[in-house]
Amino acid sequence: xxxxxxxxxxxxxxxxxxxxxxxxxxxxxxxxxxxxxxxxxxxxxxxxxxxxxxxxxxxxxxxxxxxxxxxxxxxxxxxxxxxxxxxxxxxxxxxxxxxxxxxxxxxxxxxxxxxxxxxxxxxxxxxxxxxxxxxxxxxxxxxxxxxxxxxxxxxxxxxxxxxxxxxxxxxxxxxxxxxxxxxxxxxxxxxxxxxxxxxxxxxxxxxxxxxxxxxxxxxxxxxxxxxxx
Amino acid sequence: xxxxxxxxxxxxxxxxxxxxxxxxxxxxxxxxxxxxxxxxxxxxxxxxxxxxxxxxxxxxxxxxxxxxxxxxxxxxxxxxxxxxxxxxxxxxxxxxxxxxxxxxxxxxxxxxxxxxxxxxxxxxxxxxxxxxxxxxxxxxxxxxxxxxxxxxxxxxxxxxxxxxxxxxxxxxxxxxxxxxxxxxxxxxxxxxxxxxxxxxxxxxxxxxxxxxxxxxxxxxxxxxxxxxxxxxxxxxxxxxxxxxxxxxxxxxxxxxxxxxxxxxxxxxxxxxxxxxxxxxxxxxxxxxxxxxxxxxxxxxxxxxxxxxxxxxxxxxxxxxxxxxxxxxxxxxxxxxxxxxxxxxxxxxxxxxxxxxxxxxxxxxxxxxxxxxxxxxxxxxxxxxxxxxxxxxxxxxxxxxxxxxxxxxxxxxxxxxxxxxxxxxx
Ligand SMILES: Nc1ncnc2c1ncn2[C@@H]1O[C@H](COP(=O)(O)OP(=O)(O)OP(=O)(O)O)[C@@H](O)[C@H]1O
Ligand SMILES: [Mg+2]
Numbered sequence: 229x230x231x232x233x234x235x236x237x238x239x240x241x242x243x244x245x246x247x248x249x250x251x252x253x254x255x256x257x258x259x260x261x262x263x264x265x266x267x268x269x270x271x272x273x274x275x276x277x278x279x280x281x282x283x284x285x286x287x288x289x290x291x292x293x294x295x296x297x298x299x300x301x302x303x304x305x306x307x308x309x310x311x312x313x314x315x316x317x318x319x320x321x322x323x324x325x326x327x328x329x330x331x332x333x334x335x336x337x338x339x340x341x342x343x344x345x346x347x348x349x350x351x352x353x354x355x356x357x358x359x360x361x362x363x364x365x366x367x368x369x370x371x372x373x374x375x376x377x378x379x380x381x382x383x384x385x386x387x388x389x390x391x392x393x394x395x396x397x398x399x400x401x402x403x404x405x406x407x408x409x410x411x412x413x414x415x416x417x418x419x420x421x422x423x424x425x426x427x428x429x430x431x432x433x434x435x436x437x438x439x440x441x442x443x444x445x446x447x448x449x450x451x452x453x454x455x456x457x
Numbered sequence: 458x459x460x461x462x463x464x465x466x467x468x469x470x471x472x473x474x475x476x477x478x479x480x481x482x483x484x485x486x487x488x489x490x491x492x493x494x495x496x497x498x499x500x501x502x503x504x505x506x507x508x509x510x511x512x513x514x515x516x517x518x519x520x521x522x523x524x525x526x527x528x529x530x531x532x533x534x535x536x537x538x539x540x541x542x543x544x545x546x547x548x549x550x551x552x553x554x555x556x557x558x559x560x561x562x563x564x565x566x567x568x569x570x571x572x573x574x575x576x577x578x579x580x581x582x583x584x585x586x587x588x589x590x591x592x593x594x595x596x597x598x599x600x601x602x603x604x605x606x607x608x609x610x611x612x613x614x615x616x617x618x619x620x621x622x623x624x625x626x627x628x629x630x631x632x633x634x635x636x637x638x639x640x641x642x643x644x645x646x647x648x649x650x651x652x653x654x655x656x657x658x659x660x661x662x663x664x665x666x667x668x669x670x671x672x673x674x675x676x677x678x679x680x681x682x683x684x685x686x687x688x689x690x691x692x693x694x695x696x697x698x699x700x701x702x703x704x705x706x707x708x709x710x711x712x713x714x715x716x717x718x719x720x721x722x723x724x725x726x727x728x729x730x731x732x733x734x735x736x737x738x739x740x741x742x743x744x745x746x747x748x749x750x751x752x753x754x755x756x757x758x759x760x761x762x763x764x765x766x767x768x769x770x771x772x773x774x775x776x777x778x779x780x781x782x783x784x785x786x787x788x789x790x791x792x793x794x795x796x797x798x799x800x801x802x803x804x805x806x807x808x809x810x811x812x813x814x815x816x817x818x819x820x821x822x823x824x825x826x827x828x829x830x831x832x833x834x835x836x837x838x839x840x841x842x843x844x845x846x847x848x849x850x851x852x853x854x855x856x857x858x859x860x861x862x863x864x865x866x867x868x869x870x871x872x873x874x875x876x877x878x879x880x881x882x
Contacts, residue, residue, distance in 0.1 A: 276880045285790065285876040306794060313792025320879050324787045328478030340470050341788065342797040345463030387791070399880055 230297065232394060232426055233259035233282065238291035240277055240449075251277050253449045255291070259395060264418060264427040266437035268454070269446035275430045276399055278446065282428060283316050283397045284308040313343040317388030317396045317425075319417070321403040323380040325372040332368040335359060335387045358386040362416045378409035385416050395426045402433060414439060464797055471788075472804040475781075482773055486806075487813045489769025490859050494810075494817040496759035497855040501848035502821055504752045508744065509845075510838030515740040517677030520615040520711055524738045525719060527710040535731040536708055540609065540687070542722055547610035547628070549712035549722075553687065556660060557605040559668070560653035564598025567651055571602040573679050574647050601647045603681035605638075605659070607690045615711040616676070621645070623672025626686055636689040638668045644681035645673040662694045763855055770863030774806055778867045785871050786878035799868040806864030807857060814856025818849050 240252040251274045259265065259282075269275050280286040281293070284303065293301045295315065303311070325334045335355045339346055346354070359365045362382040372380055381401060388396060398417055402410030414429075414436050421427050429440060437443045443454045476483050520526065529535055536553075543551045558566055565580065572578035580592050611628050612618075618625070626639055636657075640648065647653075648670065657668050668685070676682060712718055714737045726733040778785070785798055822844040833840040 276877075280877050280880055283790070285880075309789065309792050309794045311792075312790065318790050318879075322879075324783060324879055326478075326784055326787075329474065333474070337788070338791040340467045341791050341793040342464040342467040343792050343794075345466060 231258040231294075232261050232296060233257070234292075234294040235282075236292040236294070238278075238281060238288045238293070240274070240281065240286070241289045251449050252281070252288070255449070255451045257444070257451060259426045259428060261394070261426055262421050262424045263442075264421050264429065264440040266440040266443040267428065267430045267446055267451075268432065268434075268437050268443060273446045274449045275446050278451075279397050279399050279428065279430055282395075283318060284312055310343055313338075313341055313391065315394050317391070317393035317420075319381070319384050319388050319396070319398040319401045321400040323372070323377075323384045325380055325383055327372050330369050330371055331359065331364070331375070331383045331386075332356070334372070334383055335390050338387050338390050354390055355386075358390040359383070361389060361419065362386050376409070377405050378412055381405060381409075381413050382416055385413070389420055389425075392423075393425060395428065396420050397428050399430045400432065401429070402431065402436060410436065464794075464800070467793075468797060468800045468804050471801045472808060475801065475805050476808060479777065482777065483805075483809055483812075486770045486773045486809045486863075487816065489773075490763075490766035490810065490813045490856070490863075491817060493759065493763030493766035493859065494813050494852055494855045495820060496762045497756065498814075498817050498821045498848050498852040500752065500755040500759045501851040502825060502845055504748060504755070505845035505848060506825075506838070506842055508748055509842075511744060511748075512740060513838070514677045515738075515744070517616055517618060517675070519740070520738045521617065522739055522741050523714050524615045525712050525714040525716070526736050526738065527712070527719070527722060527733055528736075529708070529726050529731045529733040531708045532731070535726060535729060538725050538729060538731075539708060539710060539722065542718070542725060543609045543710070546718045546721075548614075548716060549610070549710055549718045550612045550615060551609040551687070551708065551710045552612060553607045554707045554709075555605045555607065556602065557657055557683070558600050558602045559655065559657045560600025560651075561598045562600075562656065562658065562665070563595060564600050565593060565595045566600045566602035567597070568602055568647065568681065569593075571604050571680055573643055573681070574650065599651060599653045601644070601651065601653055601681065603640075603644050603647075603683050604678075605683050605685060605690075607685050607687040609687045612684070612711065618674035618676045621673040621675055623670075625672055625674065626684060628686060632686060632688040632692070633669070634692065636666060636668050636685050636693070637671045638683045638685050639672045639674055640670060641674060641676040641678055641682040641684075643679060644683055647681050659694055664693065666693050763859055767859045767862045770806055770809065770859060771866060774802065774863055774867035775870070778802065778870045781871070782874055782878060785874045786876050789874070789876045790879055795872040798874075799872040802868040802871045803861070803864040806867070807860035810856035810858075810860030810863075811853070812856075813859075814852045817856075818844075818852045821848065821852070 235255055235257040238252055238255040239250065242249045242251050255278060267275050267278065277286070281288050288301065291301070292299060295311070300311070326337065329337070332352070332355050335358055336351055339351050339354065356365055356368060359368055362385050364379055364382050364386070367375060367379060372383070375383070396417060401417065402413050405413060410433065417427055417429065418439065427440070429436065431437050445452050445454045539551055543549055556571060560566070568574055569580050570578040608626065611626070613625065621642060626637060655667050656665050658665050710722065719735065723733050723735070788798060789795065825842060825844055829839045829842050
């Protein structure tokens, strides 16, 4: 089976005021449709940096990035924005809901992004479906201030899922939640993989990592497969 | 096209959401901009209204644009030539201005010198041709002094007097024996306020005459003035005698520019060495160049006030973008193009500018209407005055320009926010 995403020797070097520092060095990675993967590692090991390259927020300094067989390593920003909209869904540690909008409007934000246009009726149907998938359709009209952390994170997941992405990237999505709520969030994320969506989860939680199809360890910018214990 | 409309609608939705989420802030931006836009609108309105008022006054007192005015060295001989030439050419109007007194004989007029009734120009001086003048020592009485202009044809083709009441002179009928007079508003005021006998004396006329007052017009003159048909006056005063220095008549001919009658008159007058001089009225252009400088100075001041408003919008806009860093990073993460983000910020300030312009235009239009209703009766140029459309356009342009100036830098900032912000927050 050919991989949805293939990273080949990805290297990211940080050039600041100090001397250049290698954050990722020669990362090889394959992401398959419908599969889930956990990336673990110490704080500062480069997990978020890797995710931002995967999600086309940032470009690598060396290496090759293939998406569905196409080389997108040096994609111009305009096309990258289009791909982020059509292929990727993002969930972060903080939920980043806009507090002046309702849950439904927050989810709808991913549809009102200048990439194509859906009539209001279609938008509403898709928003409600996405909220239903994470089990909070009844909260559609609530504003974030009146929701629990777990509910807010599920709104964020619905926002990531509403365009039916092919890859879901989650950076410590349970970091701000208690164990029980965190588990529900992981369930919601895993739910997406049953529809063929790939999931890349960055986490510090071993239990959550264990629920993924495989776990990779990032140590000082070098990615190694972890043998399931 | 479809892509464009999708982006446009997205920008509109996000922009309106943004404004609704920050109503107070939008209001404050509008307040900071309001005075500047209002100043621009008021200056434009004032200039337009003033120009229109001045122009219509000039049309009344000296003539509409394109009127040729012929002046010449007035002697009994040249006056006779002119009046004879004009007899069969009503497309040109010869006018002779005389001083007349209507009322009791042998008294000093209520308004010596033909002054407006609420002004006093001092007692009349009587001058003899040799240049010695003496103050008249007649006792004051019930008489009105006014300027009487005799016309060879209808002068309204050049000076569009506004009818006030009664009729205007009819040049198509047989001349009446008793001269028919049309008064201006000031003269009419004098006749209603003072009871004077209908007996008219003209210097140089052999006998007194009894005029008929047939109508009132607004001729733009603040001093009392009356108009009469030349041929009706001629029965009492020979036209050639009007130009006699002792009588003091002042002859002038109004005609359309480039009319053949001009050539005829000029050559006839040159033949008797009367040195004719022609000027063509072009008030609009003259006046525009005069008012232009003034308007520019005021607009520059208004622009300065507007600039302060722009600084206000800019300040609020930068603060808002600073607060919305995470929102913009997130929007980029979900695929919103940078250009659209910049567009949204710009759209919000443009919308603010437009709303402000609408408010300023509304306030100006209402103010003008109020001024017209309250002061219209005393100030004729404020009567039925319409809000000038160019002031509205100027307001909208000012609002949009302020929106662009105030929104440009925040828009660039918004477009430059890195997406990774959402991962490091
Ligand atoms: N914009 C930046 N400026 C300076 N340093 C940066 C920047 N981005 C990343 N780094 C550095 O790169 C390294 C990797 O950062 P990264 O955020 O990828 O780590 P992480 O594995 O996600 O850590 P954590 O588990 O704490 O989130 C860190 O040492 C960080 O200081
Ligand atoms: Mg991180």
